[in-house]
Amino acid sequence: MESPQEKIERLRRELDEHNYNYYVLNAPTIDDRTFDEMMHELQGLEETFPQYFDPNSPTQRVGNDINRSFSQVEHRYPMLSLSNTYSIEEVSAFYERVRSGLMGEDFELVGELKYDGTSISLIYEGGRLVRAVTRGDGTRGDDVTENVKTIRSIPLQLRGNDYPDSFEIRGEILMPWAVFDTLNKEREEQEEPLFANPRNAAAGTLKSQNSAVVAARGLDAYLYYLLGENLPADTHYENLQYARSWGFKVSDAVRKLHSVEEVKEYINYWDMERKNLPVATDGMVFKVNSLRQQKNLGYTAKSPRWAIAYKFQAEKALTRLNSVSYQVGRTGTVTPVANLDPVLLSGTIVKRATLHNEDIINALDLHIGDMVFVEKGGEIIPKITAVDTSARLLIGEKVRFIRTCPECGTPLKRIEGEAAWFCPNEKGCPPQIKGRIEHFISRKAMNIEGLGSETIGQFYSLGLVRDASDLYTLQPDVIAGLERMGERSAQNIVDAVKQSCSVPFERVLFALGIRYVGETVAKKLALALHSIDRIIEATTEDLIRIGDIGVRIAQSVVAYFSDEDNLRFVERLRQYGVQMQITEERLSERTDKLSGATIVISGTFTHHSRDEYKALIEQHGGINTGSVSGKTTYILAGENMGPAKLEKARKLGVRILSEEEFLEMIQ
Template identity: 50%
Template sequence: MDPKTQIESLRKELREHNYNYYVKDDPSITDFEFDKKLEQLKTLEASHPEFFDASSPTVRVGGEVTKNFKTVKHINRMYSLDNSYSLEDLQDWETRLHKIVDGDIQYVCELKYDGASISLHYENGKFVQAVTRGDGTQGDDVTTNVRTIKSVPLQLKGDDIPKKFEIRGEIVLPWDGFHKMNKEREEQGLELYRNPRNTASGSLKLQDSAVVATRPLECLLYQLAGDNLPFETQFEALEAARKWGFKVPPQSTLVNGIDGVLEFVNHWDTARKDLPYETDGVVIKVNKLQHQEELGFTAKAPRWAMAYKFSAEQVSTRLQEITYQVGRTGAITPVANLEPVEISGTTVKRASLHNADQIEKLDIRVGDEVFVEKGGEIIPKIVAVDLLKRPEDSEPTVYATNCPECGTQLVRKEGEAQHYCPNDQSCPPQVKGRIQHFISRKAMDIDGIGSETVDQLVEAGLLHNYADLYDLKYEQIIPLERMAEKSATNMIAGIEASKEIPFERVLFALGIRYVGETVAKKLARHYKSMDQLVAIPEISKTDETDLFSDAVDDSAIEEQGDDEVHTERSRSGKAEKLQELSNIPEIGERIAESVVEFITDPASMAVVQRLRNAGLKFSLSEEELSSRSDALAGKSFVISGVFEMSRNDLKKMIENNGGKVSSSLSSKTDYLIRGENMGPSKLEKAEKLNIKMISEQEFLAMV
């Protein structure tokens, strides 16, 4: 047999043995026999480097060192999931689904494994890249490390594999492997790992892939993504993935209705304790992919999926002290400092007390024995106080009156739960927090600056607000501790590159209270430039008398000073701006008030002017403007059925032309864009509400 044929034959045989052992849990040869064949393949490959293949079983041993993990933008965004904690939550979710899709709904129930989310990319049946979830929009390239995980197939089986696709899953560390690793660390006198999830996640960012190869990590897959995939349902996609060689958990089950979901949940709430992996709930997905597409996404999560969280573990411990944290917007969060206690494999020392009302409601006091649980098994929270164990000298908690960082007296607006520090210009955590928000990935995405660097720059007096970033010089930052020449160069380059960030993200980066990503996009699309957004309506002279309608006569007006007239006109201009903002769809009164407060604050506007002078984009580009119009302004659309173009492109077209996309029909819907396979109940409802139905081609003619 010639060397090439021998190498290919060994690779094929070893891949099959790998699959049997790590995916099917049904080994067909002994470890000794496998190792002998692997050594034979290594020897042949070393003698014939011209036959190198990145998907060979020999690359599993690792050895590559990665100093920096490259950031990669996800082709398909990795959304988070909405959570539910009761049957009522699930029933409410199903009710919402039936408002959008017709007929009976089948669900796929999958166990929610607690690991590190990953996206694996395949081309022509070969593994090419692995990317962490990151912020959902972009993550880190950890291909070298993931390649060492035995249950990740490097070469897929079968002849019906799509040319290019990605598959999502969790990198997990089984309990047996976790305990074995901790036993070895204990023998070496090293600190023990806290829980499997954090250990698995940390393993993906180790610099030496040979170390990762020694860890008993596994990859459990649950979702395919890509264009024109040959499936009609989620369950069908899982079965295909399993056939191609992926480790798809066998517990995934197809059920009818919420009753079937509840049966699955009740069974695994107990049975999960016998599983080899850490789990924290069940993920329920609408089975039909057409329904998934029709349901779409919110800003953060798919409407067609829901995570049901198992009841959290609860323990009691002593509350030692209450301290207060200051957020970037000045919001004050009281924090319970606890006697350390272990919950679900993690040592908990602190828990959020949320706000003054929560403290008063639970009557929480220092020295109390409190019951703590992890909300959704992630975030620790205090749920009750053991009053029988309360010390006799206990005193009610008096909420802080001044900022713990700058001493400024706290304020609490009517109708709001939290107290705030109003000193937004010089309160250290607010200054640092605003800068960290400004440079974050979803905002200005400035490479080379982390939270520790921000702290250094602020403490060195180089940054007082985010506009100061654009005045930084290389020679100013190079003397900072742990600042290498390359780091300083990268920082300056990252700041310069951020000047190309589009207007809507600059607006989000400003950190206006309540203005998140979605609201920033709406404001940018509506006003098109910062000049239009900050413009306060002028009061014409003919309208001035309306401001003083209660005056007795003209002489009474003349007696009022210029300052009073200016103040009154300014107040009226703000009121008009407030009304203008509130008239924008989905911009509520609270958001409008916050925006007006920001654009009428001289200090904030001075910072914006400095950013403008630095060259940041404060208007939509010509290209963006040319793709937008007001042709559909004030019109509401619902999209239903299957179309030639993607639903996302349809939605984008509607929004770019001033229209609004809704998920369900109502009396406020102007048009139903009707595609193939639209359900009969939607047709019936549209006819009942007298909603105009148009085809894809008729819609395109409108724009």
């Protein structure tokens, strides 16, 4: 006769098997009533014998109504975005870039559908789910493990026994169309705001602080990428097949492709067939199959060179233009926005569309009341692409771009050679002031949680915050009494502001919001000059000597620090404890062994990837460039070095280093 423990373990195994059959294979072997009876029996046994509790038991998928805040977790492997393409020709160009990057070596691509949901990273140890983390800013995300456990197509305990002891698998969490339609119907009946599309609904559900709500919403998941030190195969495709055998839901659409022609056939097939799928897709992804080849191809600053996303052609809709309004961004740029009759486009109700700038308005010859074609491609905000002039019956007023700021009334300016008009009143125009603060607190900058645009607007209107440095003077008792704010929220904001003092200097530099200084430029400036004081003292000529810093960027940096108000702002941040230099620990890792050296990387490598070599060059004071010239000091050459670079190096007398010679040089 079974002991209570044996019966509990048997029921768990059987329920896991039935759950897999139903949610992953879509092939149930028992009816719902029998499943529910087994689940009820297991729940009763677990309540009677709490010593056998298991957080990954099938009974734990129902969630609970305990509200939880999410902690931030750093990704072991950054979750980068993919480069997007919108035509088969661009995919063909990617194929040729891969061929060139691999020096003619044979390779396979893997074609996959690009599911339109919210990205997730799942960590398994000993075959059990231990953590689920959202993409976040690509470096850090939210720990949503308890919510993810309620998604029945995600295994809590893996099948078989041939999985690595520890690994990560990534995928997309989705809300199926049928669930989305039912949910919106219920919300409409209860007079609640409707979700715009399944992606937003899935993302909002996943971030719910009540896991019982997540369990009730019927989310699904497709997994598409395995990472770890001891993966079972050397290719992406075979690893996905292993993942499928362990119980993960892997798309049946995954295919190995061996030529541009096969890639085109894959695109043409799914461009039509995707409309029959139960979940939303917005394109396809093509990845190099070999993990070794992936490593050799490496990464750009934002995306892998071995993968690319193909986005389906944008859908169009015809609707009426009712008016044009104007928005002012944090840098003062004024953007015209078309206000439209609501129209359904790619599963979303569209009421507004960007018009970009005055030149676009003039080219379209827009009039109020025009019937316009609206398109939603790779942009978040749809755009107007054309006017149906044949539908003009009673033509309205011609749309003319404004000449004064809609927020502060300042006459607008336009820089010669640029399309945009901007408001020059950067110190007195409210949207610019609030926009700079919002940029300062953003995830990729100071990452101050608990603050959003509404809260910043509230603080600004009450005079509590006039620039980002004022955030460091906020007191919990002062802000706790504000609308939509309580003691706990107020304390969380103050704590988050305080924690931002540990943000690395390069992100502080990015947070300042200097025109043309994005994440990459901020990092280059920080690593080259080490402190805010040296950047303040730098001349335009000094800055141009830094790799990839052009005249426009250099002039913008000098102009920013020539302004006394900006200097006072920086000094206040320094006084509040914000990092204004690279730490001694980071500096101790840097040397000048390659100081003054300009190095070109070419070929495929054994010991490190291209990106790792690029980082080593920068760490030791060198500059990495992509092309050989008279300024090139060395070429770091792997196998199958490009013949054109080799020939040019010989003509110019550039020394060629092997991997071993380079590593010996920096040790």
